[in-house]
Amino acid sequence: xxxxxxxxxxxxxxxxxxxxxxxxxxxxxxxxxxxxxxxxxxxxxxxxxxxxxxxxxxxxxxxxxxxxxxxxxxxxxxxxxxxxxxxxxxxxxxxxxxxxxxxxxxxxxxxxxxxxxxxxxxxxxxxxxxxxxxxxxxxxxxxxxxxxxxxxxxxxxxxxxxxxxxxxxxxxxxxxxxxxxxxxxxxxxxxxxxxxxxxxxxxxxxxxxxxxxxxxxxxxxxxxxxxxxxxxxxxxxxxxxxxxxxxxxxxxxxxxxxxxxxxxxxxxxxxxxxxxxxxxxxxxxxxxxxxxxxxxxxxxxxxxxxxxxxxxxxxxxxxxxxxxxxxxxx
Amino acid sequence: xxxxxxxxxxxxxxxxxxxxxxxxxxxxxxxxxxxxxxxxxxxxxxxxxxxxxxxxxxxxxxxxxxxxxxxxxxxxxxxxxxxxxxxxxxxxxxxxxxxxxxxxxxxxxxxxxxxxxxxxxxxxxxxxxxxxxxxxxxxxxxxxxxxxxxxxxxxxxxxxxxxxxxxxxxxxxxxxxxxxxxxxxxxxxxxxxxxxxxxxxxxxxxxxxxxxxxxxxxxxxxxxxxxxxxxxxxxxxxxxxxxxxxxxxxxxxxxxxxxxxxxxxxxxxxxxxxxxxxxxxxxxxxxxxxxxxxxxxxxxxxxxxxxxxxxxxxxxxxxxxxxxxxxxxx
DNA sequence: TTGTAGGCGTTATCAT
DNA sequence: ATGATAACGCCTACAA
Numbered sequence: 001x002x003x004x005x006x007x008x009x010x011x012x013x014x015x016x017x018x019x020x021x022x023x024x025x026x027x028x029x030x031x032x033x034x035x036x037x038x039x040x041x042x043x044x045x046x047x048x049x050x051x052x053x054x055x056x057x058x059x060x061x062x063x064x065x066x067x068x069x070x071x072x073x074x075x076x077x078x079x080x081x082x083x084x085x086x087x088x089x090x091x092x093x094x095x096x097x098x099x100x101x102x103x104x105x106x107x108x109x110x111x112x113x114x115x116x117x118x119x120x121x122x123x124x125x126x127x128x129x130x131x132x133x134x135x136x137x138x139x140x141x142x143x144x145x146x147x148x149x150x151x152x153x154x155x156x157x158x159x160x161x162x163x164x165x166x167x168x169x170x171x172x173x174x175x176x177x178x179x180x181x182x183x184x185x186x187x188x189x190x191x192x193x194x195x196x197x198x199x200x201x202x203x204x205x206x207x208x209x210x211x212x213x214x215x216x217x218x219x220x221x222x223x224x225x226x227x228x229x230x231x232x233x234x235x236x237x238x239x240x241x242x243x244x245x246x247x248x249x250x251x252x253x254x255x256x257x258x259x260x261x262x263x264x265x266x267x268x269x270x271x272x273x274x275x276x277x278x279x280x281x282x283x284x285x286x287x288x289x290x291x292x293x294x295x296x297x298x299x300x301x302x303x304x305x306x307x308x309x310x311x312x313x314x315x316x317x318x319x320x321x322x323x324x325x326x327x328x329x330x
Numbered sequence: 331x332x333x334x335x336x337x338x339x340x341x342x343x344x345x346x347x348x349x350x351x352x353x354x355x356x357x358x359x360x361x362x363x364x365x366x367x368x369x370x371x372x373x374x375x376x377x378x379x380x381x382x383x384x385x386x387x388x389x390x391x392x393x394x395x396x397x398x399x400x401x402x403x404x405x406x407x408x409x410x411x412x413x414x415x416x417x418x419x420x421x422x423x424x425x426x427x428x429x430x431x432x433x434x435x436x437x438x439x440x441x442x443x444x445x446x447x448x449x450x451x452x453x454x455x456x457x458x459x460x461x462x463x464x465x466x467x468x469x470x471x472x473x474x475x476x477x478x479x480x481x482x483x484x485x486x487x488x489x490x491x492x493x494x495x496x497x498x499x500x501x502x503x504x505x506x507x508x509x510x511x512x513x514x515x516x517x518x519x520x521x522x523x524x525x526x527x528x529x530x531x532x533x534x535x536x537x538x539x540x541x542x543x544x545x546x547x548x549x550x551x552x553x554x555x556x557x558x559x560x561x562x563x564x565x566x567x568x569x570x571x572x573x574x575x576x577x578x579x580x581x582x583x584x585x586x587x588x589x590x591x592x593x594x595x596x597x598x599x600x601x602x603x604x605x606x607x608x609x610x611x612x613x614x615x616x617x618x619x620x621x622x623x624x625x626x627x628x629x630x631x632x633x634x635x636x637x638x639x640x641x642x643x644x645x646x647x648x649x650x651x652x653x654x655x656x657x658x659x660x
Numbered sequence: 661t662t663g664t665a666g667g668c669g670t671t672a673t674c675a676t
Numbered sequence: 677a678t679g680a681t682a683a684c685g686c687c688t689a690c691a692a
Contacts, residue, residue, distance in 0.1 A: 001467075003669055013685045019671060027677055040552045044463070049443035051669035052682060054384040059444075061423070069399060069409045072599075079399045082426055091440055093391070094424040096412055110421055113379035114391075133374065137331070269402075273582045274603040333685055344663050351688060357661055381685035384668060 011039035022047065029303040053115055058138075060090040062296055063111045065104075065121040069096050072268055073245055073285045074122060077143055080289035081120050090117065095307055099127035099184060112138075118296035120289070123147075126186055139299035141292045142287075145188045146310070153299070154310045155291045159189050159265075162281040162315035165195025166263035167241050169279070169317060171204050174327040175239035175261055179212040179230050181251070182243035183225070193243045193265055212237055223250035227258055238327045241265075248278055261325040268320060277320035288313060332373040341369035365506050383445055388468075390420040392626055393441045393452040395434075399426050403575055403615045404452060407473055410619035411450050414610055418627055420447065431455035442468075448626035450619070453477075456516055463605065469629035471622045474615075476517045476640070483629070484640045485621045489519050489595075492611040492645035493526025496593035497571050499647060500592055500610070504657040505569035505591055509542040509560050511553070511581070512573035523573045540569055553580035557588055568657045571595075578608055591655040597648060607650035614628060618643060 004018045011018065013036060021026050021036040028036075034164035039045075053059040062085045066074035074096075082092040095111050097104050104125040110136050112119065119134075122144040129149030131140055136171040140147075142154040170178050180197045182190045198208055211233055230237055242248040248264030252274050255262060259276075267282040291311065298307065334345040334352075341348065343366060350358050351366040358366075369375075383389040392415045396404035404426075412422040425441050427434050433453040441447065442464050449464075453473040459479030461470055470477075472484040500508050510527045512520045528538055541563055543558040560567055569591035572578040578594030582604050585592060589606075597612040621641065628637065 001669095004671095015669085016679060020678085023671090029677060032677080046439070046443055048445070048669055049440075050380060050384050050387075050389065050445045051684095052445075052671080054380050054668090055670045055672090057684075059380065060440075061444075069405045069412075070402065072400065072402070072405075075399045075402075075405045078424070079426060082399075086425075086437065089440075091423060091444075092426055092435075093421060094408070094412070095416075095421055096409060101435070107416065107421075109376065110379075110390075113376055114383075114389075114421075115378070115380045153682085203676075249600060252600065268600075270579060270582065270598075270600045270604050273605065274600050275605045302661080331685095335685080345685085346663060346687080347661090350662085354686090359661065362661080378685055380670095380686080385686045385688090389669075481679090 001048070002045045003048070004045075006043055006197070007036065007045050009068070010043060011036045013219040030048075031042065041156055054134065056119050057115055059115045061085075061093050061114065061116050062090055063108075063114075063116045063119040063121075064092050064094045065108055065119065065123070066094070066096055066283070067099060067122060068126050069094070070074075071246060073144075073266060076285035077120075077122065077289035077292075080286045083302040084290060084293035097124055099124055101186075103230075105130045117300060120292045120296060122277045124187065126188065139296045141295050141299075143288050143292045144224045148188070151309070153292075153295050153307060155295070156310065156312050157283045157286050157288065157315050158312050159192035160196035160199070162283075163193035163241065164200040165196075165315070165317055166265060166281050167197050167200035168204075169263055169319075169323060170239045170241065170261055171200065173323060176240040176327070177209075177212070177235060178206075178241055179214065179237040179260075180241050180243065181214045181226055181247050183216070183218050183247050185215040187276060189313065190243050197241055197243075217242075217247040217250055218251050220250050223247065224254045227251070227254045227260070231258060239263075239323075239325070244282075252255065252278070255322065259325045261327070262322040263317070264322075272320055276322040276325075277322035279320045280318050281315045282318050283315050284313065331378065332375050333378070334375075336373055337369045337375050340373060341366045365455075387445060388447050389445045391415075391423050391444065391446050392420055392623065393444075393446045393449040393451075394422050394424045395438055395439075395441065395449065395453070396424070396426055397429060397452060397454050399424070401576060403474075403613070405598060407450075407452065407616035407619035407622075410616045411623040414620060414623035414627070427454055429454055431516075434458075435460040447630060450622045450626060454517065456518065469626045471625050471629075473618050473622045478518070481639070483622075483625050483637060485618050485625070486640065486642050487613045487618065487645050488642050489522035490526035490529070492595055493523035493571065493573070494527075494530040495645070495647055496595060496611050497527050497530035498534075499593055499649075500569045500571065501530065502590055503569075503591060503653060506536060506568045506613065506657070507539075507542070507565060507567040508571055509544065509567040509590075510571050510573065511544045511547045511556055511577050513546070513548050513577050520573050527573075529569055539618060542656040547572075547577040547580055549582050550580050553577065554584045557581070557584045557590070561588060569593075569653075569655070575610075578610065582606075582608070585652065589655045591657070592652040593647070594652075602650055606655075608653040609650045609653035610648050611645050612648050613645050614643065 004015045008015045098262045120137045127149045140152045242264035245266030245268040265281045267280045271278045334348045338345040338625045369493030448469045462480045470482045572594035575598045597610045601608045
């Protein structure tokens with residue numbers, strides 16, 4: 001690997017001068033510059049980015065931590081963070097942590113020990129206190145899920161309001177027995193959405209029925225199972241509010257056999273083409289990722305400036321077919 | 331940031347001893363070890379990974395380069411590379427390069443200057459010669475698309491055979507006028523699939539009709555446009571072979587208005603739930619990514635060993651509904 | 661068993 | 677305008 005010293009030797013200057021040329025420092029004579037540039041080309045010099053990072057204690061890299069890249073929501077977040085990073089001449093380092101909260105600290109720590117310039121994280125752990133010691137050293141921005149145990153910027157979507165909107169949509173169509181399905185019970189977003197669901201019901205004078213709240217709907221099998229259990233209840237629900245896109249997608253096949261009016265939180269590709277076409281609360285993950293990434297760079301560029309810590313982006317309901325299953329005439 | 335020196339000072343030993351303790355070196359007295367470990371905990375010492383990387387010239391990081399994370403195919407590849415990396419105690423650095431081949435060199439160069447341990451790449455550029463100088467320094471493994479201008483390991487799916495299989499499926503159902511749609515004309519995978527398409531036709535004595543070969547089908551709008559142009563031909567095709575999942579997904583809405591028998595290359599989420607349910611050639615991107623990542627580590631662990639350079643994974647046809655549109659009775 | 665010296669490649673500081 | 681020096685944190689080689 002050619003280093004600056006090699007280039008310097010060939011050009012008959014010091015390493016520092018090569019450094020100056022490479023970094024477009026003004027204070028280099030044009031002819032010196034020319035000689036150095038020639039030498040650089042001759043040796044096809046590429047700087048060792050690690051050495052530079054080591055030197056200034058900061059890598060031109062933004063870390064991205066998401067549960068799962070197969071979820072189009074998080075893929076979109078990662079994608080847009082990456083775009084913004086590239087705009088700023090940086091790279092992204094993406095790590096997925098799965099649904100296992102216990103791994104989170106280890107994996108994120110491994111990432112952060114790389115002297116990243118910033119971090120965008122959608123955590124799965126309910127306690128992110130392990131990030132506190134890093135937060136002074138680099139901007140950390142939460143997306144999709146609020147920080148807990150550490151104070152940091154956060155870009156969230158209106159989980160509670162969105163859930164409420166979805167449930168109200170079902171109520172407006174005459175449904176009274178509305179179930180709630182979600183993937184895992186302890187994900188922060190899931191909790192907020194559950195709150196919104198309950199709020200909508202209680203505002204309409206409907207008593208909460210815990211047997212209507214189902215968790216663990218991760219795939220088609222568990223979705224079929226959940227719907228079967230709901231159908232077996234003495235007063236089976238006529239509608240379902242699905243708390244996240246993954247659960248919504250898993251529900252689609254069962255709905256053909258056992259129709260229920262459904263509204264899901266989170267749009268997904270082809271949601272309008274599946275049968276039934278799914279009515280969803282749309283979140284715009286790309287925008288979320290974009291905001292988060294820009295905040296990282298804002299913080300880097302203006303260390304003193306004060307920013308709003310928590311930004312909640314609105315969501316909107318996209319009406320398609322799945323909400324149109326009629327309630328029983330009473 | 332606490333360093334080994336800080337820990338050493340507190341524990342009353344040399345930095346080297348701290349290093350030994352941290353790396354589980356045998357030659358440390360239990361009591362010394364205990365003192366050092368206490369000091370490490372007290373200062374909550376985390377090693378500077380960049381310094382280590384700098385020192386041994388190699389980061390515990392595998393690079394992943396894909397065109398686009400929103401494409402579930404590449405998301406799955408990235409996801410499984412990441413899993414294998416984590417298994418080996420490493421992280422992944424994912425960069426997306428979009429469809430712009432000209433950016434590829436720059437972005438990949440930026441990535442590689444970080445002293446990565448290995449690279450898994452699904453290139454968009456038709457010439458990857460810029461990788462030649464890196465290939466001696468770290469294992470580079472191509473996925474999905476074969477290397478050109480550099481020799482490297484490659485894990486590919488059987489593009490030509492898969493396309494042939496898909497077209498033959500349509501032929502077997504009585505179609506004779508079969509169109510080919512793809513995203514971009516110069517992607518290597520697209521070329522192979524076009525070859526397979528042509529081969530299947532010619533083996534069945536059908537003359538090639540270039541007006542049946544459409545490119546630029548990237549989204550629903552361009553898909554509608556392409557189908558309209560096909561329908562306007564003097565002898566409009568009755569079936570379509572779609573060269574990739576993105577194009578196939580884009581085609582779904584038009585097919586409802588203008589039915590054609592369709593087989594697509596590449597499965598996608600919910601393909602069985604959309605209307606019409608899409609018949610596809612399935613590729614298993616997770617397996618592709620897994621193989622590629624493992625090859626990276628195999629190369630790292632056995633620098634001398636010889637490996638098969640090119641591995642082609644089989645594909646299989648998943649029959650659903652979209653292929654069942656009947657050809658006109660003649 | 662423990663410690664010292666030196667260097668990986670780059671760049672900030674201070675001279676000249 | 678250019679150069680010498682030193683330092684970033686860690687680890688290998690060698691010494692004690």
